[in-house]
Amino acid sequence: MPATDQHPDGDRPSWAPPSLDAGRLEAALRSLELSVRGRLDGLLQGNHLGLVPGPGTEPGEARVYQPGDDVRRMDWAVTARMSEPHIRQTVADRELETWVAMDLSPSLDFGSAACEKRELAVAALAAVVCLTSGGGNRIGAVLDNGTGPVRVPARGGAAHARSLLRKAAGTPRAEEGTRGDLGGLLESLRRPPRRRGLAVVVSDFLGPTDWQRALRGLGARHSLLAIEVLDPRDVELPDVGTVLLSDPETGKQREVHTSPVLRKEFAAAAAAHREEVAAVLRRAGCAHLVLRTDSDWIADVVRFVVARKRGWSGGAA
Secondary structure, eight states: OOGGGBOSSTTOBTTSOOOOOGGGHHHHHHHHHHHHHHHHTTSSTTOGGGSSOOOOSEEEEEEEOOTTSOGGGBOHHHHHHHTSOEEEEEEOOSSOEEEEEEEOOGGGSOOSSSSOHHHHHHHHHHHHHHHHOSTTOEEEEEEESSSOEEEEEEEOSHHHHHHHHHHHHTOOOOOTTOOOOHHHHHHHHHSSOOOSOEEEEEEOOOSOOTTHHHHHHHHTTSEEEEEEEEOHHHHOOOSOSEEEEEOTTTOOEEEEEOOHHHHHHHHHHHHHHHHHHHHHHHHTTEEEEEEETTSOHHHHHHHHHHHHHHHHTTSOO
16 A cells, blocks of 8 residues: 555554544544545535435425425325326425434444444544534434443534544443344434434444334434445455454354355355345435445545435436
8 A cells, every 4th residue: 555545543544534542532533523524524515404315394385296206295285186296395494403323332343444343433423423513403312332322412513513423432342242232222213202304323234124113213204314334344254264253242253264155155145134234224215325444435425425415406316
C-alpha cells in the first residue's frame, strides 16, 4: 500500500475510521468528526429527508398515481371522484427526529481488514449525525452490547452529538459468549411510540432474521434505514490451511481445515444469508446501505445519499 494511503493509526489506510482505543478516544472522535464533515457536510443542502426520502406527517396535494408510487399513500376519495388512481402527497416535516438502534454485540468486536466492525459502526453513527443535524433536528439512540439496551435521549446541538458519539464509542465490550438480541433492541426503539421520523438500524445482521417483525412495526410509523456492517471474513474464508474458528456470541470454538470445498460452501451460505437479510429489509420498506471494513466507507455513504436524492427527485430509476 502506498505511503500516501496510510492512516495515522499505524498501517490503516487514510479512509479507515480511527481506532477507538480508550487512551486516545477523544482524539479519535475529533479526527472522525473532521473526516465526516469534510466529505459529507452540505451534501443534503438542508433537505432533512434526503438521507432516506419518505413521507412527512402533514397532508399535501393529490396527484395522479404513477408506477412505483407507494400504494399506502393512495387517496381513495379522490380516486373515486376522478375515476383515476390518485395518491396524496405529504409535506416533509420541518424538524426531523432520528433514532438509532445500534448493535454493539460481540460479533462486531472483530475485523480482518482496515478496522473492526465496531469502529465502522461508530463511524456510521457519525455519518448519520452529520447528515441529520441542524435546523432544530434531534437525534437519540438505543445502544446494546448484548447485556441490555442503553437509551440516549433525543436532543439537538453539537454538544449532544459529540456526547452521543462518545457514549457509543465508549460502550464496553461484552464478555465472550454474550449473545446479541437485535429483535429486542428494535422493540426497545419501537416502544414507547415516538413522533414520526427516521429510524436507523446499525448492525452486521448475523444470525437468524427473527427481528423482522419488530422492524416492520418500526416501518409502520417511521422511515427506515439499515446500515449493514460487514467484514470480508463474514462472506468468505481465506485459504490458510487449518484454523481455529470462534463464535464470539456463543463462545464455541472449532478447528477446521479451509479446503476448497469448505470455502465454497461457506461463501454460498454467507451469500444466501446476505440475500435473506436484503429481502427482509426490502419487504419492510427499509433503505439498505452496506459498509465494509475493506472499503472506503465515506465514499460508500456519499454514493448512497446521492443515489437516494436523485431517485426521490425523479432523476434516476
